Each structure stands twice: as structure tokens, then as C-alpha cells.
Amino acid sequence: MHPAPLSAGHLQRAPENFLDAAGVQAVRTEARHGRRDFIRQAFAAAAVGLPLQARAQAGDPAILQPQAHALGLGRPVLSEAYGRPSRFEAAVQRRASPGLTPTPQSSVSFAPLQSLFGIVTPSGLHFERHHQGWWDVDPTQHRLMLNGSDERLLRRPMVFTMDELMRLPSVSRFHFIECGANTGMEWGNVAVPTCQYTHGMLSCSEFTGVPLNLLLDMAGADRRRGRYLLAEGGDGSGLTRTIPMELVERGEVLVAYGQNGEMLRPENGYPLRLVVPGVQGVSWVKYLRRIELGDQPYGSKDETLQYADLMPDGRLRQYTSVQECKSVITQPSGGQRLLDRGFCAISGLAWSGRGRVRRVDVSVDGGQNWRAARLQTPVLDKCLTRFGLDWVWDGSPALLQSRAVDDTGYVQPTYRQLRARRGTRSVYHNNAVQTWLVQASGEVSNVQLA
């Protein structure tokens, strides 16, 4: 039910403007009866004489005639012991941006946010970011080592097999993961065409693993001196990241093997990755093989040369790990097209690396007026939150924006505000308000307001 991301969205296929009258009524109803159920009011008022009813009366062969699947035996159970999506959903897939990265092994694929619902990202559509390609590592041969940068920092160095890790107590939590470079192209005001490419280095899963705190206790960590960890991946890129112990001591950092109920996928670090909630994806080290406790930041290549923010004065801002509060409207979004005026359910995602989303406001006029969106519950810590707003498109150009606020009071900035602080030359941590232009033709495209 979702088209290719560079073509139109499902909204394009809506054949009739059956809710136009409803929408107009809806706005008035909301103003009059603030406490009543806006949606039910809106739609209850809508139905008289609209095409839906007409189709029921005229006789739609798709409902009146017997369909093939009503007339025969279907496919048996276990046609697929591990199931796959419908053949009609083949266009809903991860996609790579041509020319974004020099080699297919050091590259990115983006999740099709414009086609997703709720907060869970199906593991088969989770975005990919590899530094030297991905591997399907034999879990019986995988090890995790814990050591200290000197012997006193970690009294009992340890090596764990996967079996040993998996018999320890585990926790499961829903968290988003976002690459620090997500939306990075837009620093330069490049109008990336679709939501998949502007924001698709973002996914959300239920992760299961062992709290790293527990492993450090087992290994006899000196928590006074040992204030930094080095996390090291097992693949050839030699990816290493410094993790401040404050994050670990919150109890949130996991040595994770599970994702959405099953083992991690190979592209996402099977059999073991670090989960560092709220922190940019590069710190969620895949194929995790070693954790070292040290007394100072490690200054690894992946946090000094790479993943550092270029400031207007030419200096690099380092160790900027937390993904600040951000949001994006995913439906309707760039590349989709509204074929008719009338009711349109706006839907999107909001998140914050510092905590919970407190509210999301939506504007359809480029930020002049805002309305509070509904937040889908439960609103979880360092997790995607789905928001929604009922909108009636009157057929004139519109500028759709969402602006999230988290429970620290941090407000998602405009591009103007972000650039005032951090210039235009960075690649990382662009969390500015996204604008989608709906043209009179119904086409939706990516624009930046000055």
C-alpha cells in the first residue's frame, strides 16, 4: 500500500474528495466543543451524500462480486516458516542515495519512513550504516572482552561467550537509533526529495540485552577513576567510540543481542551490539567485541576526525553525541501528492535523546500558527513518539511543519536558529524543523524557509 519513495505516496491514490465537507465542519466543531471527540464529530457530520455512499448504492463489483480468494483454497500454513511482506509491498524498502558515499561497503541505506506506521521499525527495513560492510558472524565464535586501560581500573578482565551473556538477567526497552549524520545533507540547503532520504537514518526497536553496569560490576570496575569506556567493534573498520560512564551509570546502556523479539539482524551487528539510548548511532557499536575502562576520553578516529561538527570558525566540535529533540512529518511528505482537497490525516514522528517528548505542534502555514498534535501513547523515554493531527487541505499552497518539545523543555530549533549557533558547514546533529511545501497541484516537496 506504499509506493516507491521518489514517486507519490498512498495519498495520491485516494480517488475522491469524500471528506471535504467533513473537514470544514470539523474545524468549526473543534472550536465549539473543545472537550468532545473532534474526529468522531468531524466524520459523523461528513457522510451524507458523499461518494462512499454513492459507491455502495451504485454497486462496486469489488464488493458485490465474489473475489478469487472467496472461491478456493488458499495457501497452507508454513508456506513460509519465516514470513515475508505481501508482494504488493515490494516498493517499501530501504534505499541508498546515489553518490552519497564512495563505496557500497562504507555506505548508508535509509528506512522508508513515509510508508511506516506507529513507532516500531520492522527489522527488515531498519536503516543500515556500515563502515566496512556487514557480516553474518558465527555467534559460537563471537566473544566480548572486558578489560581496563590499566590493571587497577578493572580488577577482573573477562571474556564472555554469547551463551554466557544470554544466561544473565536481561532487560528489553524500546529506543530509537539515529545516525548523527541524519538530515546532514540539508545543512547545505540541499533539497533532498523525500522523507526517506531527509530523515531515514532513523529507526526504532525493542532492544534486549544485559545492562553494561552489571558486567562492569562482575569485572570489578573502579568507578571512581574509570570514567570512560572504549567500545570496539569486531569488523574490519576498527570502529571505536568513547562512552562516558555517566551514561552507563543511568542503567540504560545495554550489551544487546535482541531486536524486536528476535536476535539482531546481521546488518545491525549480529550477534552483539552496544545500545546507548539517546546517543547517535555510531556509538551503538556493532559486532561488539571489546569494552575497555579508562580514565580519559580515547580520542579515536571515529570521534575526532569523523563524527565531529565543523563550526563556522573552522574548529571541530567533538564528543557531541546526544541526539537533540527533533521531529518530522512523514505523511504527507516530500515526493507524495495529494490528489484532492479535503481531509488529510497528518502523521509524523518525534524523539529526543534527552528523554521523553512532551508535546508536538504542527503548522500548515510555515510556522505562523501552530496546533497541538495528538501524541500516541505510551510516550517512552528516548523512543520515537508518533503524533497526528487532523487537517483539511483547502487546495491552496501550504507549508507543513512540526516542532517537538521534550521533557527538559528543549524546543526543536528552526534552521535560522540552528545556523545562528552552528553555521552551515556541519554534517552532524541537524535537528531543525522540516518544512514540506504542498503546492496547489497537490505535489509535496522539500523546502527550507529562510
Added chain:
Amino acid sequence: MHPAPLSAGHLQRAPENFLDAAGVQAVRTEARHGRRDFIRQAFAAAAVGLPLQARAQAGDPAILQPQAHALGLGRPVLSEAYGRPSRFEAAVQRRASPGLTPTPQSSVSFAPLQSLFGIVTPSGLHFERHHQGWWDVDPTQHRLMLNGSDERLLRRPMVFTMDELMRLPSVSRFHFIECGANTGMEWGNVAVPTCQYTHGMLSCSEFTGVPLNLLLDMAGADRRRGRYLLAEGGDGSGLTRTIPMELVERGEVLVAYGQNGEMLRPENGYPLRLVVPGVQGVSWVKYLRRIELGDQPYGSKDETLQYADLMPDGRLRQYTSVQECKSVITQPSGGQRLLDRGFCAISGLAWSGRGRVRRVDVSVDGGQNWRAARLQTPVLDKCLTRFGLDWVWDGSPALLQSRAVDDTGYVQPTYRQLRARRGTRSVYHNNAVQTWLVQASGEVSNVQLA
């Protein structure tokens, strides 16, 4: 990392009893310092002189030698535009019970609960129950009709295309779905060998769809007279179920197209199914094509001849739809084997069709003594809840049980209690406490206590 369900579990592969000493210490620690973090205490005390450390010192080639994946380029992004699990996880799959049902089109496959984490069931492992096989229905040809059993009950009959439904406001919610016949074999005291077969007609997803309440308002439902709905599926089995309007008026019943972030899978009713939280799976009508509003229950074949509970006196108990509070330990469970004494993290699932799980108690001695399990948060309404308990197996036979209580105060019954009320001849709604016997050999099997 998970074996075939009829062979041993991952616990079988744990090579050393490295936490034995820890476990003994742990229990004492818990008693003394009730408010302190039991797990961290337990494991911090455990590590001196244990095999883990020995391996680190002796030199484990799997951590000391360079591995193949550290020495070369891996596979590129988009090797799979829609990803798949690791080749090492091939044994984690849905399975059918030989001889359970007469044809593969009217059959069941079970979810591998013993290999799953957290609460989300990967859509590829969601249990299957078909009455006449499954179909991959073309969504552009699918319709949903709303009508009344007479013209006054529903003033505006309607026919919706998928596009029309998908532009309406939607909600996303996590809910379990359980077949009413789950654990049905055990009424007859048949010792089904594994958790996959005893409880695997159970799955949990984030569902997205349009509240049915909204559609009924659009169609002008007479809510005073119209107290029952008929939900009709589009496949050849002609499956129909009565849904009481009380359930719909809670706002929970959805006309759903989304599951775990993407469209429903074909085996689970793509493109449209009814979601009736807390109610047995048969009412979650797949390939949903029609909803009729009526003024009395419909008495369809699927709720009078089938899906009715045979009572001791030979009468049928009908319209028993709600899945009462229930729980099961999934690790360790039948078919798995503990290879060594010592620490063992007990993990399981609890749920209630009436609301939230309030608490889960776990016994390792067949119900003589109980300890409160940890509940993984968030604990959601009519959703699976993951529980956990730290246990030290001393090598002697043990009888593992879990007993859940929901927020109505309902306590999961023992078999003795269930049979006293409902006899032994039913197939449906067996929510009795499950017992797993751990033998001195470490083998875990299914037993029933008198």
C-alpha cells in the same frame, strides 16, 4: 542463537557453571538488602576465580586471534533491500504440530516463544491460523462494507477502498493476540513437549488502524438498538463473528492495516483485519470485508459449533471471547536443558484480556513458595508483559511455575481450579498455570500437577 524447539534451548550450550557461587550469594544478599539492586550485588560478588577470568588469562583464540570479518570487506548495503535474519537463526521458525488439524489449509503454525525476547513478536514469526488457507489479496481490489441488518440501524451504508481508510485518522497500539484454543491440547493432560506448542498460538504486535467507532459514526449507526456487530472475512471460509458493541465503544476495536510498523502480513489478513484487544484471535477477522450492525448476536457457525466450550454436563458455553489472565515461563521451558547448576535467569510472558498485568509470581517448587517476578515496563493494556526472576538451580529436580494477576484482581488458576469449574473436555480458554519439570539431568519437560 536459538535451537529448534524440540531440541534443547540456548541454556544447553552454556559451558560452565560460572555463576554458581554468585547465585548462592545472591539469594542471601537479596534477603539482607531488599532495597539494593539484587542483580548487581549478585554478580559483583561472583566473579573471583571463575572460568570467565580463567579464559581471559589462558587466551581464547576467538578473542585473541583476528577473525575473518576483521580482515576484509564485508557485504555492501542493500544486499537485502528487505532484510532477513542471520543464517545462524534458521531454526527459529514457526512450526506446525503434526496431526493437529486435518488439512494444511485449515491449520495452525506456532510461534517459537522459547526463542523470543521482550514483547514484540517479529511479524515473520507471528503464529498462523487459517480456516481455508491464506491469500495475498490485491489491496487495490479490497473493499470494506458497512451495513445494518435493517436500514434504520445504519443510516448510510458505506463501502471503503483501502486508500479511503488509510487517509482517515489512525491509532497505533501494542496488543497481544491469542487463539482461543491456545494450550487447548492440555485439557486432556496431553504433555505437549515445548512452549512453542503449548502456548505458541500467541503473538504481540503494534497494530495500526482506524477506530471502528469512527467508521460507525460516519455511517450513522443507531447505537441504542445496534448492540452487536457481525464481522465477516473475505476468504473462502466465510468466517463470521459477533462483536458486542460494548467492546467497540471502549474505542479499542480497530480496522487495522498496520502491524509492527508496516502493512499486515498476508498470513495475518493483509490488507485489513479487525483488531479486538483482549478477545480471542478468531474474532480478529482477517481479510475483513464487511461489518454489519445488528440488534442481536448472530449465532454464526464460528461461535456456536466452533469456538464454544464443552462443559462437564455436555452443554456448550458460547460467546466466551475474552482471554483471561495467563502466563508462561518461556526460558527455561520444555525441550530445553540446563547443562549445569548455578545461575539461571527465568523469563516469561504474562497477559490479560481484561486489562494490565499487575503482578507475576514464580515458584520453583511446584507452587509451595512464590517470589514476585520483575515486570518489564511499560506494562500495557491487553498486551504481553515480559517478566523475569533470578534463580539459582542447585541441581535437584525443580517444578517451575508462573502465576499472573491482572488489574481486576483476577488470579490465573491452577489446573485443579480450572477443571473444577469447566471440566476436562473443552478445547478453549485454558489459562491454567503451566508447570515445567527440571530434572536432575537438566532436562526440562512439561508436566501437570494434580
